[in-house]
Amino acid sequence: MNVTSFVPHARNLAARVILVLLATLATVAGCAQLKSMTSRDPHAGGDLPAGVTVFDDRYPAITKLDSSLLDALRESASEGADHGVEFVVNSGWRSPEFQQQLFDEAVATYGSAAQASQWVAPPTSSAHVTGDAVDIGGHDAQAWLSEYGPAYGLCQIYDNEPWHFELRPDAADTGCPATYADAAHRS
Known part of the structure; x- marks a missing residue:
């Protein structure tokens, strides 16, 4: 071999x-x-655990907010804290996928897209997806922002959502614009 x-x-x-x-x-x-x-990360799409404040930079729902909106929120939250009011963020920036999930859940709850859109906008028209909206938790914080938020440019946008605020910089001088009945009636 x-x-x-x-x-x-x-x-x-x-x-x-x-x-x-x-x-x-x-x-x-x-x-x-x-x-x-x-x-x-389960929070990567914008979902938040309970108790998150506007100062918590660990979550994209906070860090991906429009910088001017976030600055106004932090300034108003500091002022609110001086008066014993704590701002908790229930929702801020949301990914389009997370917004779609919320919209789909609302359709299942309310029975139709038309009914659901009164409470949850689809991703193509949601101010949360662009980082231009925040939902504040706690009745005291919502009431405080409704009264004093315009001085920071923070305005409630929908009659049916006292927790939903967006930045309107002119509000400090001219007041907040008229609210919409709900998200479905936004032009």
Whole structure:
């Protein structure tokens, strides 16, 4: 038996082993990537846990708000705190996907897109998706903002949503514009 006849076979075997190892590594890396994609931050789309304030920069729902809106909120929240009022953010910026989820849930709850849109705008028209709206929790904070918010340019936009505020910079001089009945009636 000639030793040189085994060399090509050994090379083929080594090449196969290397290919199997590379395929295994690629599979492991792919699984790790898939796991990181499926276990991503549950707040990345804008969902918030209870008790988040306008000063909490750990959440995209806060950090992705329009910077002028966020500045006005923080200034008014500081003033409110001096009067014993705490501002809690129930919702701020939302990804289009999260906004669609909320809209779909509202359709299921209210029975139609027309009824749902009185409470939740679709992503194409939601001020939350652009970072231009915030929902403030707590009746005291809502009442305080309704009274003193215009001095900071913060205005309640909808009659049926006393928690929903948007920035209207001219409000400090001219007052807030008239409210809409609900999100469906916004022009």
